[in-house]
Amino acid sequence: MVQMPLTLAEPAHFSVVERLAFAVLGVASGALFWRRFGPILHKILESKRDPGFRLFPLGRRIRDFTWEVLCQAKVIRERPLPGLAHAFVFWGFCAFALVTINHCAVGLGVGFLSSEGWFSRLYFYLAGAFAIACAVGILGLFVRRFLVRPRWLGEKLSWESGFIAFLIFFLMVTYLAAFFVPAASHAAALLWWLHTLTLLVFLPIIPHTKHLHLVLSPATVFLSRGGFSDIPPLAGDEDFGLVAGADLTRLVSLQAYSCVECGRCTEHCPAANTGKILNPKEIILGLRGYLNEFGPKSAEPLLSKHIELEAPFQCTTCGACEFQCPVGIEHLPILVGLRRGAVNTGTWEDDHGAKLFLALERGSNALGMQATERDKFIQKQDFPIFDGTQEYCLWLGCMGAYDPKGREIVADFARVMTYLGTTFGVLRKEKCTGDPVRRLGNDLLFQQLTEANLDALAQNNVKKIVSICPHCVRTIQEDWKEYGLPPEVEHHSEFMARHLSRLPKPAQQETIVFHDPCYLGRYRDVYEEPRNIIKGAGHLVEAPRSRERSFCCGAGGGLAFLSEETGERVSHVRASELAGTGAQIVGTACPFCNSMLRDALTATGTSAPQLLDIAQLTARALPRLDSGNATSDVRESN
Amino acid sequence: MKIIVAIKQVPERDAQVRIDSTGKWIEETDLQWALNESDAYALEEALQFKEQHGGEVVVVSAGPERVGSTIREALAKGADRAIHTDCNDLGERDALGVARLLAAAIRTEQPDLVLTGLQSDDLGYGQTGVILAELLGLPHASLILHVEKSEGGITVKRELEEGWFQNIELPLPAALTIQSGGNKLRYATLMGIKRAKTKEVRRLTAAELGVADEPAVTLERIAMPQKQKSTQILSGTPQEAAAALVEKLKFEVRVL
Ligand code: SF4
Ligand code: SF4
Numbered sequence: 001m002v003q004m005p006l007t008l009a010e011p012a013h014f015s016v017v018e019r020l021a022f023a024v025l026g027v028a029s030g031a032l033f034w035r036r037f038g039p040i041l042h043k044i045l046e047s048k049r050d051p052g053f054r055l056f057p058l059g060r061r062i063r064d065f066t067w068e069v070l071c072q073a074k075v076i077r078e079r080p081l082p083g084l085a086h087a088f089v090f091w092g093f094c095a096f097a098l099v100t101i102n103h104c105a106v107g108l109g110v111g112f113l114s115s116e117g118w119f120s121r122l123y124f125y126l127a128g129a130f131a132i133a134c135a136v137g138i139l140g141l142f143v144r145r146f147l148v149r150p151r152w153l154g155e156k157l158s159w160e161s162g163f164i165a166f167l168i169f170f171l172m173v174t175y176l177a178a179f180f181v182p183a184a185s186h187a188a189a190l191l192w193w194l195h196t197l198t199l200l201v202f203l204p205i206i207p208h209t210k211h212l213h214l215v216l217s218p219a220t221v222f223l224s225r226g227g228f229s230d231i232p233p234l235a236g237d238e239d240f241g242l243v244a245g246a247d248l249t250r251l252v253s254l255q256a257y258s259c260v261e262c263g264r265c266t267e268h269c270p271a272a273n274t275g276k277i278l279n280p281k282e283i284i285l286g287l288r289g290y291l292n293e294f295g296p297k298s299a300e301p302l303l304s305k306h307i308e309l310e311a312p313f314q315c316t317t318c319g320a321c322e323f324q325c326p327v328g329i330e331h332l333p334i335l336v337g338l339r340r341g342a343v344n345t346g347t348w349e350d351d352h353g354a355k356l357f358l359a360l361e362r363g364s365n366a367l368g369m370q371a372t373e374r375d376k377f378i379q380k381q382d383f384p385i386f387d388g389t390q391e392y393c394l395w396l397g398c399m400g401a402y403d404p405k406g407r408e409i410v411a412d413f414a415r416v417m418t419y420l421g422t423t424f425g426v427l428r429k430e431k432c433t434g435d436p437v438r439r440l441g442n443d444l445l446f447q448q449l450t451e452a453n454l455d456a457l458a459q460n461n462v463k464k465i466v467s468i469c470p471h472c473v474r475t476i477q478e479d480w481k482e483y484g485l486p487p488e489v490e491h492h493s494e495f496m497a498r499h500l501s502r503l504p505k506p507a508q509q510e511t512i513v514f515h516d517p518c519y520l521g522r523y524r525d526v527y528e529e530p531r532n533i534i535k536g537a538g539h540l541v542e543a544p545r546s547r548e549r550s551f552c553c554g555a556g557g558g559l560a561f562l563s564e565e566t567g568e569r570v571s572h573v574r575a576s577e578l579a580g581t582g583a584q585i586v587g588t589a590c591p592f593c594n595s596m597l598r599d600a601l602t603a604t605g606t607s608a609p610q611l612l613d614i615a616q617l618t619a620r621a622l623p624r625l626d627s628g629n630a631t632s633d634v635r636e637s638n
Numbered sequence: 639m640k641i642i643v644a645i646k647q648v649p650e651r652d653a654q655v656r657i658d659s660t661g662k663w664i665e666e667t668d669l670q671w672a673l674n675e676s677d678a679y680a681l682e683e684a685l686q687f688k689e690q691h692g693g694e695v696v697v698v699s700a701g702p703e704r705v706g707s708t709i710r711e712a713l714a715k716g717a718d719r720a721i722h723t724d725c726n727d728l729g730e731r732d733a734l735g736v737a738r739l740l741a742a743a744i745r746t747e748q749p750d751l752v753l754t755g756l757q758s759d760d761l762g763y764g765q766t767g768v769i770l771a772e773l774l775g776l777p778h779a780s781l782i783l784h785v786e787k788s789e790g791g792i793t794v795k796r797e798l799e800e801g802w803f804q805n806i807e808l809p810l811p812a813a814l815t816i817q818s819g820g821n822k823l824r825y826a827t828l829m830g831i832k833r834a835k836t837k838e839v840r841r842l843t844a845a846e847l848g849v850a851d852e853p854a855v856t857l858e859r860i861a862m863p864q865k866q867k868s869t870q871i872l873s874g875t876p877q878e879a880a881a882a883l884v885e886k887l888k889f890e891v892r893v894l
Pocket of ligand 2: 263
């Protein structure tokens with residue numbers, strides 16, 4: 001066997017006093033850990049069971065766990081440098097598990113990895129390599145937190161984080177140093193004790209700080225609901241959403257205690273970035289504060305001391321926070337849950353909100369228009385009525401049926417379908433899919449609208465729906481499931497991308513910047529289809545924040561119907577960013593984005609780019625038939 | 639203080655109404671229904687009054703079984719209990735016939751205040767509330783936006799033409815017809831609907847109330863409004879045509 005130059009030095013033997021001291025300190029450290037961790041665990045387990053939670057199938061959970069926890073993929077992908085530093089610390093910890101167990105066992109005289117055996121030698125070397133990586137990693141994180149100080153980590157310097165970093169660094173140093181001292185020497189004994197004491201100090205600090213995530217976040221990731229913005233069903237007659245502590249479920253409590261305060265959610269949040277009260281990280285920490293003060297059985301309202309009532313209502317449900325969170329916290333079910341609690345009990349009073357709800361209680365659409373306006377539009381466009389013989393039901397949606405710009409988009413998409421020879425029809429009557437009320441937490445209205453729509457679709461024997469609105473698509477496909485089986489549904493970007501080879505290309509090639517709608521991208525994972533369509537219609541330009549990191553237009557979550565009162569307008573921030581790319585055209589794929597950006601782009605200045613939906617970009621290149629003059633008709637009528 | 643609110647179920651605003659085979663009423667199958675708009679304001683006024691001064695709000699509605707859903711909506715918004723006077727001939731009854739039904743149901747309650755909407759969105763007689771006051775022998779005021787408590791009774795705010803208002807003092811008990819738009823309406827909540835399930839709805843038939851139907855007015859026939867679009871081309875020189883147009887706008891259309 002090859003002689004290896006360095007071996008890990010271990011103390012020769014331990015006196016009885018030393019062993020006793022180690023045992024006592026070990027028990028004390030463990031007890032201190034439990035004194036704080038026990039109550040936390042108790043609060044989590046004491047919370048209500050999660051309605052609709054199913055552990056199986058495990059495949060998805062194992063995959064997420066492997067990818068997000070073991071590979072640290074999300075941590076690295078969303079913030080590469082600090083992510084990698086964190087990953088090294090994490091992998092270092094994993095590699096160290098065996099070393100640490102052996103280390104303690106040595107103290108009790110039952111060490112099982114001898115520094116002579118080839119396996120332990122190799123393993124110690126491996127752990128040594130990780131120790132170096134880990135030490136460098138933690139040093140990097142320390143520099144970032146205390147010298148670079150990105151504002152997402154909060155104004156206040158957290159000294160406990162500094163102390164923990166020091167402990168971790170010291171653990172690594174004391175381990176590595178043991179390779180350079182003679183075995184069974186005093187120095188070896190000193191290093192052993194320093195390493196051990198550091199460990200014993202580290203353990204009880206964990207549950208007192210955000211380092212609790214070391215213990216909880218693997219479970220949080222493994223147990224997460226999994227779907228994006230997966231809003232749980234209400235259980236029984238007394239469940240109105242998140243009203244008080246008694247409504248917090250185990251998953252919510254577990255997530256509240258798992259937050260590592262990294263601020264990634266806040267960094268990407270359109271509300272927090274435009275001066276609103278809402279800050280997704282503070283929502284999670286607010287729940288934690290609530291649990292610490294009142295516990296999970298309390299009747300104290302959630303929206304009072306720890307979270308302000310307005311905060312959840314400033315959320316555009318863009319999902320950037322949920323998408324970013326590295327420890328598997330699902331913000332949207334929580335934010336929508338808090339809204340449900342306030343709306344289902346009537347606590348939320350807002351003139352615009354009440355107006356929207358009343359419009360949908362008494363009428364059919366979120367814009368509060370007469371349904372006859374939709375009939376007139378259908379007549380004017382000569383849209384066929386769906387009678388079961390056509391392939392697709394073209395779902396107009398509130399924007400497509402009543403909003404002037406939405407109508408142009410629908411009309412152009414209908415032209416594309418006609419050109420392709422795809423048969424379609426529209427429903428004689430259609431109600432709002434319930435998207436805004438679902439996100440605002442009005443379960444009563446959402447159920448009524450869903451049932452009425454499911455009924456109408458079943459009566460008309462609809463099998464396939466296509467829609468220009470990602471909000472309609474998402475709500476029909478995912479949210480309606482709570483009340484029945486929706487037909488197959490797709491977004492017009494998916495439909496057009498499939499038929500791209502049969503569609504003509506325009507002669508002029510302008511530069512087009514694409515704005516990813518939240519409900520198409522993060523919610524539906526559709527990024528390529530609209531891009532392919534745009535590449536056919538011009539030169540694609542990417543916005544600084546695009547794809548998964550796209551910045552919301554400000555319309556989602558029912559906010560298009562409320563008034564944005566505090567701070568800068570989300571739409572203006574996004575519009576200047578898009579205009580700043582210098583593209584000639586802003587391409588959208590959602591009538592809500594279109595509506596928000598329309599005003600915002602005008603506000604950015606005179607040389608504002610043109611704003612066109614992917615359907616309009618596609619229809620521009622179609623040959624003009626005499627009978628296909630529909631588009632210009634709509635424009636005139638507005 | 640006991641407040642009674644008489645409410646009516648009418649076809650939903652966006653409903654497509656068709657005439658039924660008798661030609662005397664609309665086809666009710668597949669129709670969606672809602673609470674009459676000004677009745678919703680009457681209910682809101684009653685609920686706000688109760689929230690300020692305490693008491694009880696009881697809703698009364700006449701109509702067939704389907705009316706139950708509108709009654710539940712009113713209970714969900716905060717009414718304490720309801721009386722449903724069951725009848726299948728609402729469309730054939732005139733305003734007096736309906737008022738008699740409601741009056742019979744209300745009389746036993748001995749209310750302090752009776753509110754109705756100004757008029758119904760479907761038939762639009764605008765009489766039921768007024769006749770009801772007469773039948774109950776109560777002082778009455780119409781076109782009310784707000785009700786406030788005063789020394790000996792109530793002060794009500796009436797809306798007149800051209801931005802004029804009138805404040806009137808009334809003794810209690812009294813009956814008022816309420817105008818749309820005086821308040822912000824509240825939205826129905828899930829909790830309200832769930833709580834409404836346990837609230838009392840008393841059902842009474844016309845026979846039980848001892849009210850026979852002897853209509854003084856009967857509906858002969860109902861018809862859809864005819865769409866009229868007549869285009870006239872004015873001939874002659876531009877001057878002549880313009881003169882003819884001014885003539886028509888002045889004397890035929892009377893907009894100048
Ligand atoms: S969903 Fe979007 S707006 Fe809402 S808290 Fe998360 S990041 Fe902010
Ligand atoms: S909620 Fe998630 S993303 Fe936000 S601070 Fe906590 S751990 Fe970070």
